[in-house]
Amino acid sequence: MTPLLPVVPDPRGKLVAAAEACHQSWQLKVFTTNLPRGFVSPVIFGRGWPMEDAAPQDKPARSPALAAMTTGAHISAGRKPRLSSPRVVHMSQRPTLLIVDGHSMAFRAFFALPVENFTTRTGQHTNAVHGFVSMLTRLIKDEDPSHIAVAFDLPGGTFRTEQYQDYKGGRAATPPEFPGQVELIKEVLDALNITHLSVPGYEADDILATLATSASVADMDALVVSGDRDAMQLVTDQVTVLYPKQGVSKLERMTPQAVEEKYLVSPERYPELAALVGEHADNLPGVPGVGPKTAAKWLAAY
Numbered sequence: 388m389t390p391l392l393p394v395v396p397d398p399r400g401k402l403v404a405a406a407e408a409c410h411q412s413w414q415l416k417v418f419t420t421n422l423p424r425g426f427v428s429p430v431i432f433g434r435g436w437p438m439e440d441a442a443p444q445d446k447p448a449r450s451p452a453l454a455a456m457t458t459g460a461h462i463s464a465g466r467k468p469r470l471s472s473p474r475v476v477h478m479s480q481r482p483t484l485l486i487v488d489g490h491s492m493a494f495r496a497f498f499a500l501p502v503e504n505f506t507t508r509t510g511q512h513t514n515a516v517h518g519f520v521s522m523l524t525r526l527i528k529d530e531d532p533s534h535i536a537v538a539f540d541l542p543g544g545t546f547r548t549e550q551y552q553d554y555k556g557g558r559a560a561t562p563p564e565f566p567g568q569v570e571l572i573k574e575v576l577d578a579l580n581i582t583h584l585s586v587p588g589y590e591a592d593d594i595l596a597t598l599a600t601s602a603s604v605a606d607m608d609a610l611v612v613s614g615d616r617d618a619m620q621l622v623t624d625q626v627t628v629l630y631p632k633q634g635v636s637k638l639e640r641m642t643p644q645a646v647e648e649k650y651l652v653s654p655e656r657y658p659e660l661a662a663l664v665g666e667h668a669d670n671l672p673g674v675p676g677v678g679p680k681t682a683a684k685w686l687a688a689y
Contacts, residue, residue, distance in 0.1 A: 415547050415554060415671060417658045418596035418620065422586055484602040485532035488591050488613035489539040489583065492635055493519045493572055494565065495614050499634030502564050512564040516571045522612075522635040523581075530610055534602075537576055537583040538594035539569065545588050556670045592617060599626045612638065617661065619646050622654035651683035659686055 496518025505514035527535070547554045576583045584594055595611050599621050602609040609626045611618055618628045619641060628641040639645070646654045663682035665673020674682075 415551060415669070418617070419546075419589065419593045420597045420600045422589065422593060422597040481606065481608055482533035483530065483608045483610060484534040484536070484598060485526060485530060485610045486595050486598050486612065487523065487526075487535075487537045488595060488611075488615060488618070489519075489537045489572065490569065490591055491614040492522060492612060492631070493569060495631055496522065496635045497562070497565050497568070499636070502562075511571075512568060513571065515565060515568040516575065518635050519572050520575055526610075526612065526629075526638075532610065534607070535581050536594075536598060537581060538591035538598075539573070539583060539585045540591045541585045541587055543587075545590050547590070551671075553670050555668075558668070558670075596621055602626075617657070619650065619654055619657045622646050650679065652686055656686055 493515045497515035500514040500518050502512050502514045505517055506512050523537075526532075573583055585591070586594060592613075592615060595613060595618065599609040599611055603623065603625045607625070610629055611621055611626060612629045614631050616630075618630070622628055622641055622643055624643065628646075629638040630641050631637065632639045641649075643654055646652075646657065650657060650660060652660050660679065660682045662671070663674050663677050663685065664679055665671055677685075
């Protein structure tokens with residue numbers, strides 16, 4: 388049986404062998420941004436753009452053709468979020484898109500609050516709903532975004548499970564008190580007129596990546612709220628990841644400098660680092676005996 392990593396005296400040869408062994412993991416770690424352009428259009432140029440009070444020339448053009456190209460994406464109906472003091476964005480200001488990884492943050496909210504303390508008279512658990520909505524309202528108040536969207540995963544597989552059947556295999560079963568709360572969170576978002584999206588065959592991560600890169604192209608700033616470290620690959624001067632440090636109440640701002648200080652690699656090289664180290668949560672093997680520091684050292688050298 389051929390060993391995963393041949394023993395060779397040349398460190399560069401060892402790195403090449405490691406890179407080849409981890410190529411599949413790297414492919415699965417990289418987010419796709421190839422979702423339909425029409426799926427992006429309503430978020431960037433349609434719903435969630437609170438410019439009713441702005442002059443007509445300050446409003447972005449909307450393409451009916453692009454707006455109609457939403458087949459395959461589940462986009463909630465709604466207008467702008469109902470904020471107490473709607474923000475008016477003029478062209479002299481850079482608008483900000485707030486994108487939330489719905490499942491990731493709802494799951495963290497679930498474990499941050501005791502489930503037994505948040506139950507309705509009918510027995511419906513609501514701890515994830517309470518934590519998620521509290522986090523979202525605080526973000527709206529603190530960050531004052533001009534656009535908001537929340538991305539959710541859908542049941543079933545994605546293109547990643549087609550490529551690697553054991554992707555995310557071995558995860559513990561989801562607590563039975565959690566799944567029903569996701570639909571309640573979506574109902575709250577609908578009531579607030581906040582767009583939420585899911586795309587069959589893709590993960591919420593890919594929606595975050597598509598919207599973040601599209602926002603940059605549209606000359607917007609983006610705030611990505613996610614508890615998934617893989618989101619670090621999205622960080623640029625225009626895209627900041629808000630990563631939870633404690634439940635959902637304390638979020639760390641991950642800028643390009645912050646990512647490099649923490650992981651010793653630039654954001655665009657984070658997928659390579661993750662592929663070399665491996666990811667237990669996603670059931671992706673890395674190179675045996677290689678930790679984050681060794682992987683970062685290899686990437687810096689070669």
